[in-house]
Amino acid sequence: MPPRRLLAAALAVAAVATGTTAAVAAPPPPVTTTNDISKPFADTFADPAIIQGRDGYWYAYATSDPLVSGGPFGLMHMARTKDFGSWEYLGTVFNDATKPSWAAPGSFFWAPDIRYFGGRYVMYFTVTDTAANPGGDYSIGVATAPTPAGPWTASGGPVVTPKSDGNGGWFNTIDPALLTAADGKRYLYYGGFYGGISVTEVTADGLQAVGEPTQVTVGDRYEGSYVVYRDGWYYLMASSMNCCAGPTTGYSVFAGRSKSPKGPFLDADGASMNESRVGGTTVLTQNGNKWIGPGHHAFFTDAAGQDHILYHAIDRAKPWLTNPFGINRRPMLVDRIDWIDGWPRTRAGAGPSETPQPAPTTGSGAGITAADPASGIWLATRRTGDALGGPTAQLKGAAATKQSAPGGSLRVDADVRLGNSFTTVLGGSVVASVSAHKITVVAGGKTASATIPADFDRTQWNKLSVQVVDGVVTARLSDSGLGDLYAEARLAVPKLKVKSAPVSWLGSAEVDNLTVRPVAKPVKALAPQPKPGKLLAGDEFSGPLGAGWSWVRPDANAVVANGKLSWPLQNADLVGSGNTAGLLFHQTPSTDRWIAETKLNLDLGEGDIRNYQQAGMIAYRNDDDFARLGDVSIWRTRQTEYGRELVARESDGATSYGGAAIGRSAKDLWMRLAFHKNAAGEHVYQAGTSVDGKKWVWGASWVLPAGETPRLGLFAHGEFTGANPAPVATFDYLRFYESK
Template sequence: MPPRRFLAAALAVATVAAGTTAAAAAPPPSPVTTQNPISSSFADTFADPAVIQGRDGYWYAYATSDPLVAGGPFGLMHMARTKDFGSWEYLGTVFNDSTKPAWAAPGSFFWAPDIRYFGGRYVMYFTVTDTAANPGGDPAIGVATAPTPSGPWTATDGPVVAPKPDGNGGYFGNIDPAMLTAADGKRYMYSGGFYGGISVTELSPDGLHSVGTPTQVTIGDRYEGAYVVYRDGWYYLMGSSSNCCAGPTTGYTVFAGRSKSPRGPFLDKDGASMNESRVGGTTVITQNGNKWIGTGHHAFVTDAAGQDHIVYHAIDRGTPWLTDPFGINRRPMLIDRIDWIDGWPRTRAGLGPSDTPQPAPTTGSAAGINSTDPASGIRGATRLAGDSLGGPTASLRGVAATKQAAPAGSVRVDADVRLGKSFTTVLGKGAVVASVTGNKVVVVAGRRTATAVLPADFDRSQWNKLSVQVAGTTVTVRVSDAGLGDLYAEAQLVAPGLKLDSAPVSWLGSAEVDNLTVRSVAAPVRKLAPVPQIGALLAGDEFDNGLGAAWSWVRPDANAVVADGNLSWPLQNTDLVGSGNNAGLLFHQTPAGDSWIAETKLHLDLGEYDIRNYQQAGMIAYLNDDDFARLGDVSIWRTRQTEFGRELVARADGATSFGGAAIGRQASTMWMRLAYHRNAAGEHVYQAGTSIDGTNWTWGASWALPAGTTPKLGLYAHGDQTGSNPPPVATFDYLRFYTSK
């Protein structure tokens, strides 16, 4: 229908709806809060979580096959559900020994489920660590389907993405699946890990087979745990970096890049690719110095108010092990708010994981709607019994409207729908009109119109997700599989001066509706949380006149020379990690007080792409050779990264654990900062920041050294395998200490 006729008809519907006596909007239920970890009521660990809202209104969560509780047996992936994210019910395992994939080797593990809904069924992708075809470690991606989100799950007779030979007699790390339905009408599978990188493979329309040639989208050695969402015209690829499972030194961190194509290339906010040696990535979540470390392997959910949330696992550094040290890591499930700031997803505006009560995702509906029995709140609706997937549904034919008014201002209407030939949603007495008609999604607001085309094979007879959202003056209408960042089509426009009155939501056309929610849109957070800022210069050395009395050595290195305003230090073929403990370290006196920032400028040419494990130099906060935090510019296999690593004694016999958290972009010349403060427990907390221009800083992970100690701070230059002769030279321009604003 042409826009003018379309708008006129919709306005007539809105007039009819407005002419009825609409009951006053009832106040929404009292807000629910969550407290991390949200899985504590039923599990000690719930790693690699995936989440979906089922047709029955519950939110279902799935996890990898670790034992659920300390001392428990391995499961074959786990399931739980909740209505409000505050209380949970454990549902058992996805598979048992008789239903698990027959093509998996007997000793295979099942990791990292990814849950989707399309084609009238639930589809779960997962890692099979070892197949019967090549016993010994040839990971593949499996798939299973079910009529309900709790099963029963039926695995297919082969992998959806087969093992990938590495050409050397082994196999790449083909793990951690994430599926996406994209605007081009195709389905894509992202999978892979540190060995081989993440690749994207097109899937058949039923999602059960891979087709075509994979495209690599991240370099090996950096990312695993992919998850992809579409927002505002961009595909965002997110991946977890560093070791997931190093107990109390786990530094897992999630980074993002974005692209206009689901095949990439994915670039970070500074234009750096996630698929190059000096690897890019914009921080989504990293540890902040509270009890949570190792924040990663996540999923995204969008609540009834349009607020995104990150669901992820993390490790309580006080109780890091599920089994004995160096056994299974204890990784419970956490959730936190995602804020989109300047086009990038940031957890709690950059604050990172929460350890205090937080507002739970908004569930249920306002405007007098019972989301699981929507017909009861809609005039003109017919109540249907529904099916095995959910409770009663609402059949809308002709004109229908909510019995109560929707809130004024920013509003989101979200529902599972089976669409007729034409279905129109009208908000604010006709201020916004959104229609799914024929093969198009059309939205009209004011004098502006936006249109998007549905895929040619879009099946309106199946249950899909329809969202109509007005956030300020931006109107977005999306048709998708299940509201997990996927889409079949999205129409979006900005209508200057748009204001919605409080009025019933009205509909014209035909559809069957379930899980209907009408909610005010969550107020967006648009500004990053404050980051450390330097104040007045306290102390330091510009390396103009040799090393003064403020400096001291552990294992002096005569090759470190002060000349021409620099400290030049050839990388030693040594290391501190593990039992090495033979590297030279140079320390400077630190300022008095409980808060300051140390900064250095470093030049170190590590080249690109070749293997120089693990050449590095930078700053170190040090108690002893087995208890330190090290910020370095480092070569890790083919990548060049900035890493904030931590080593500590993890077992009574003195065995140490080491892990690291990646920070920002690497370059041959870098600026580094360690922001120090002492927390309420008396611990010494150091947060790392890096820059490639000395002006724009990326602040990353924090590590805490124990209370009751006196750490040193200084410089280092080493690598346990230098990989070049002569070794490169680390050149430090200065070490300065500033007050912290």
């Protein structure tokens, strides 16, 4: 429909409600949540996935670890909520009779991904072992169900088959995530540290991979992928490092983006996620509170247009299930996602929350009852619907909400079965129309449109959202509202705000799960990050090491000359029982807040295997209790690892080691550790890196025990697979600054 006719239709629709609407209704009272949100029903609910069913409930799914301490391994778990404040556990996805017949008897089922398309729910999941090749040949399974609670019917074989590594083993064909893209195709992402993440097109029904896969991340860095579309970009978000190292788990989520669902995915600095010096912009990492190892996430958008990340993490004080010991206790958490300078950041970069937070917004304002939308709409016909969705609203011709929606920003979201033409009007002047071939928005005398894929099935339930916020109008058609899309029309109209008026419609559609809400106020600035103040102490290496320095296991090969400390990497280690590496410490300032900084030059090459050459900074209590920030080679990648070792089991002194990734590796790398004490007197060290000494990337924090302040110093060591002679780590200085 041309713009003028659309505007004329808008005025006609708005006239339906003139003189009949009541005052703007007050929104439902806010609900808060406190992590971990799975606590009412589970000790652990790992690798979570989520979807809103047509019954209004949000359904969450998890991997097959024991749900509670002492419980058995499951066959993946299901739970649901309507407000994220209370939960109901629904049981397992499969039982022994319904699990995939092609899985080996001892196989586990991990990392579910849930979607809705083609009139049914589709779940992808990892199968750890197939009957065809018993012994750990990972593959991706798929199951379908008429409702989000099941019953689930597994397909007769893998949607992605196991991939041999050519050496008698198998690559990690794990952690699936589906995307329906604007080209009308469906893409399945899968893979992990051994083999990398790949993407393959799948058939329209989602049950078979087609064509050749494309690798989108390097083989030794990422797993747990999830891809969403926003503002013209496909964002690949994936988890890095070890998911399951108990009290030293440093799992984190990073992102890259691309104009194509097949990549290449580049981070905010233009670095690829699929190269040796691997890129990735931080989405979520630990911040020094109780939660460590946050990752393997899902993504969803609430009724107010606020994006959220659903993920698991570990309480550092309770890292294990009591029984069986050794299984990581990974409950489910949720926090908001803020888009800052085009990148997703959890709580604006503040990371996991441990205090009460606003819950994801559910339900509707404007007098609409989401579960029975016809009751709040003039000229709507109430339909019985079906057992899954309950009553729906049939809209034909003109219709409008009985109460006015608030002015300013507004979002209208619904499950829809569309007729040939359907128009939504906000504030009497913002128009979003879905025709046979296009989705179009009109506002402020401007028009934007996007083509709907030719095979889009309007007879099935799909998601339609129309939103106005910060002068931007968007109208989006998608499968499930989980970051996927069939088409999105987006229009910028500076200073545009909708007027308080009924929401109006023209055309034909069946509507369910209808919500009308003000849009959540976008957060546009990063959370505060450490900043250095005046110089407190340090050494520029302009002469011999002075009295402020001390050694553990002195290394005579470390030499100060020409204004630098040059230290050939020792063939030594500091992890587990291999406490043979030398460490060089400098006296720290007496204040409770400071930032230590060094500049490191270390040539680790690219692309070859070097395990695990590294150098950098260390906060150290003893050989079994430290946090180590290094530029490190990990198989074929070059990464910045912020590792932690501690005694994980006092009964036998067993240690645990794990790490987080921060920023990008470079031959010349600047490093910082920002120190402060928390309210409990514990010592908190947050790590930051830079490839130019100007732009800093701040990442994970590790917490060391209260009491004597740990020492701070330098290290240079590692194994020497692939390097002879040993690389030389060169430090330009070690400085301590006041922390602002």
